Amino acid sequence: MPAVQDEPAPAPQGPPYSDAEVRRFLQRAVALDLQADPYWRTLLHTGATAKRFSRVDDPAFFLAPHGKYDPATELIADLAAFFAPLPADANLAAANRFPARLEWLAERLGIDRARLPLAGSAAFEAVLRDLAPRGAALVFPAAYMNTPASMFGHTLLIIRSRYKSTLLSQSVNYAASTDTNNGVAFALKGIFGLYPGYYSFLPYYQKVAEYTDLDQRDIWEYELSFSAPELRHMLLHVWEMRGIHSDYYFFDENCCFNLLYLIDAARPGLDLHERTGGWVIPLDTVKLMQGAGLIAAPVYRPSRTTRVHHLASQLSAEQGELARALAHGESTPEAVAQSGADATTQARILDLSAEYLQSLRGRKKVAQAVFQHNLIPILTARSRLAVPPAPADAAVPVPASPDRGHPSARVTLGAGRLDDLTFGELGIRPAYHDLTDPIAGYLPGAQIEFANLSLRWYEKEAHPQLNRFDAINLSSFATVDRFYQPLAWRVDTGLLREEQGAPDGWHNQAFLNGGAGVCVGLGGLGLGYALFDADVRIGGRDPHHAIGFGPEAGLLLRVGDAWFLGPHASLTRYVLGDRGTNWQLGAQLRCNFTGDVGIGIEASRGSAWDLERTVLAVRAYWFF
Structure with missing residues (x-):
């Protein structure tokens, strides 16, 4: 999540709990069998029926020595840490590292957080105020055959912020941290879980540029029906996963599977991660969320390549060739003006040429200097035409969405x-x-x-x-x-x-x-x-x-x-x-x-x- 300056730890607002009271909370947690609660296992990424140990492989995610394999000892260790005196660096306090666990345990056990050494994560609350989340959406970039990790498509989340534009939202992504651009090496190491996978929090416009320009992939955005408290629950868990790695497996513990834990953390009782099989494919998780009533009809965001083909379909073959030649510097804007086309058609030729040139630059097919040299005359000629520009995605035919x-x-x-x-x-x-x-x-x-x-x-x-x-x-x-x-x-x-x-x-x-x-x-x-x-x-x-x-x-x-x-x-x-x-x-x-x-x-x-x-x-x- 976005970095913020360290926030001072708030002082306890009430008398601290006595040792006897702490013991009673621990005993009550055991009596209620909270370690078996599906939500606790969601927070630990622990399976309830299949894998009974956590899929998280980073020791920093656990406070108990065997917390990965024993959710009961991890629960006791976490509870004890929430009542323990603060370390010298409050950022290392359990309440700051695991605020989702703290809030859930406090609610289930009736703990007054104001009486704890640290009632919650001030740094998380500062990020939440700055982000001002107002909604979330599931994003499905279409398949891209030239990259093994993207052959089945991909899923990520966007958190809509105070800004109106979706592009200014923040994206939550899970992906392998790789050390190679070799597709065969990636596939082999991904199959056997030899890459660490991390959650990341990035501006959405960066991901859109990556998918639509570089990878030439259309994007589908499905609005999630989360309330404000549910958004908070999800972001609390995102906070807990900062810098935490899990072994990335190409076929099951992959991008779409690990996003299900965030969805399940938002709304207790979903347990979508328990409904997957031996193969976990992005399209199947989209349908899983659709079946749970979580997503609405999608919004289509065509790639730049799709927009180029759409613009070209509105022109003759000769006009399309003129646009291509102009983008490559093989022709000039004057040739467009002398083509005999009306002003609207000239505008479409120039729009196509500019769009195509930008797609070449996004795929690194032209150098930056050549891109600027060729683009500026195109835009200058376009500005002289009294034809209003059409929105980038205007009238692009919408294909069947992945959920269909x-x-x-x-x-x-x-x-x-x-x-x-x-x-x-x-x-x-x-x-x-x-x-x-x-x-x-x-x-x-x-x-x-x-x-x-x-x-x-x-x-x-x-x-x-x-x-x-x-x-x-x-x-x-x-x-x-x-x-x-x-x-x-x-x-x-x-x-x-x-x-x-x-x-x-x-x-x-x-x-x-x-x-x-x-x-x-x-x-x-x-x-x-x-x-x-x-x-x-x-x-x-x-x-x-x-x-x-x-x-x-x-x-x-x-x-x-x-x-x-x-x-x-x-x-x-x-x-x-x-x-x-x-x-x-x-x-x-x-x-x-x-x-x-x-x-x-x-x-x-x-x-x-x-x-x-x-x-x-x-x-x-x-x-x-």
Whole structure:
């Protein structure tokens, strides 16, 4: 939270409690079994049903030697510390470090705080007066595929202050403190909890600039229905978490999970942190709060990239190219004036050019000196036009909000034929979204799947067999245009079972494949992509490995929100290990009846390991 000058500790307003009275309070806390109270466990970040020890790993968060593992001894240690004489540095007093615990225990036990050596945290009260909170909101920045920590989106809180502008609010964020910009290293260390995670308190405009300019992410703001006392409870707990670290885990003890403790601290009885599963995804926590009646309809804050595309959609291709060239210094404002466009269109060209140039600067694609040199003439020319500027977000189409997206877990039931073999199929995917799933609320062209398991039971086999297990399956098909040229890419790794011909039969193979290339928009129809892939196989028939390369192309076509069609083709030439050429032509058709239920058909013909096969399958999908 914002730093303030040290406040003098207030003197006790009544006679101090005697040792006998203190003992009675301790005995009453035990008799009431306060250590088992869900709110006490919320304040300690201790699970009531699953993990019965605190998820906080910083020893400074506990006063009892084993407080992390024993909420009862921590409660007694905290109570005793609140009655104990003040240390020389009052900032180290328990009442100043843990004011949320003090206020709750005093209320439950009937302690007159005026008779304590320190009735509360004067420094916290000073911050609260300066902040003057009048509300809070949950913020969901959309997914960003180029950063592992942001692939699922993110959540943070904003505390609305006395200022009218939301951008002048304060943000409360939980994130890993990292030592690398390497995405692979971050993902690996994040999976195994090798980074410390901290809460931070920053001006919201800094976070907006980070997400919308640098990361090109749209933002959704959901107002929280907290009263003034509830806001105080939450901020008391934020104060307690200053400088306190917990091990950050990418899949569960992450940004969105740790924010739930702040929400639960605001309103006793919510216990949202107890309702999560083995995977904790930002979108799921948004829906969790929605189900608890905590959030209202969101406010949409488009990224600068989204605004650029919207402004460009209002101009012709030639006018858009003029705006791009102007931003790069390849043209001049005079060319806009001589283009023959009316004043309103000229203003839109200049607005687009300025917006695009600022997006380039936000992403550090142009130097500051070049940015200023190119921007000033654009703004000067714009000021000469008698056309009022439109608000930055005016008329930007609002997409479906994240809370309207399908649930992240999915079960699949299917049946089909592999040539003359009939099979049944069962699949389960804990997270999160693939390119054929309903698109509402999700990032177009993005696929993120973890631990996607598919089992098949062929008619001639005695029991189900592994068909495919995708440990991690990621795709980012961002489209290129005259303004931005992102790389389209995908990566997939896991296990699969394939037939490799008699007498070899069926084999399980580990695989790692991926590719990079280009993706183009097809107007309102969808996307088209072309990649060059590499594929590595370990296992299978002798020599038990294969490395190959080849092209892949496909279409991702959508008709409304319900229908998806995905024709695709691939060719892989294996040049090391088990040599040969695999190819496939196929298509997927999906109909999503609702956000939770769908049906799909897959048909393909291909050759793999010297065997040509035809596959036809029908599947039903249920999201939960």
